């Protein structure tokens with residue numbers, strides 16, 4: 001695929017689900033990915049993370065991964081893992097390649113990485129209004145275990161978070 005990252009975000013051209021997933025590779029995030037990650041982030045999120053937050057995640061050694069098609073970053077996932085627990089902090093796929101299995105691939109990769117870190121439980125937060133992400137996590141076996149009040153910024157006030165967890169023993 002010859003699309004640049006910007007065109008992966010903006011082109012709006014129809015892409016074939018199977019081909020996209022087969023062409024995708026997952027690798028560690030690098031500092032020089034940040035420009036593209038921010039394009040994807042701003043296209044996908046109403047309240048995007050800032051460059052400083054991504055830099056901090058890299059600096060403190062969180063598990064920071066990107067999903068790449070044809071050498072171009074089209075998504076990113078960030079997780080902390082320590083003391084037997086992992087926490088998925090971020091998962092994002094460029095809008096014009098959403099719904100093609102890339103989010104699921106990246107999530108499954110993070111679960112494998114969590115196992116490598118000997119995590120036995122993995123946690124994440126999701127907005128109650130984010131039905132697509134909630135379905136992705138529920139299909140992967142996550143279950144709601146609590147909520148955090150006023151966790152997320154919102155346009156009409158703050159939004160609570162649902163806390164989900166998955167036991168990944170074995």
Ligand SMILES: CC(C)(COP(=O)(O)OP(=O)(O)OC[C@H]1O[C@@H](n2cnc3c(N)ncnc32)[C@H](O)[C@@H]1OP(=O)(O)O)[C@@H](O)C(=O)NCCC(=O)NCCS
Pocket residue numbers: 044045091092093094097098099100101102103104105125126127130131132133135136139
């Ligand atoms: C949530 C997100 C990561 C999912 O990634 P994706 O590549 O679009 O999702 P996938 O194609 O891998 O689909 C995984 C599952 O999500 C759900 N899903 C995906 N697209 C959907 C849609 N349009 N409607 C309903 N459910 C959908 C389905 O359960 C799907 O499972 P299936 O393949 O068995 O049908 C992605 O949409 C995204 O980046 N959204 C914006 C940022 C965000 O909300 N991140 C999560 C924060 S908690």
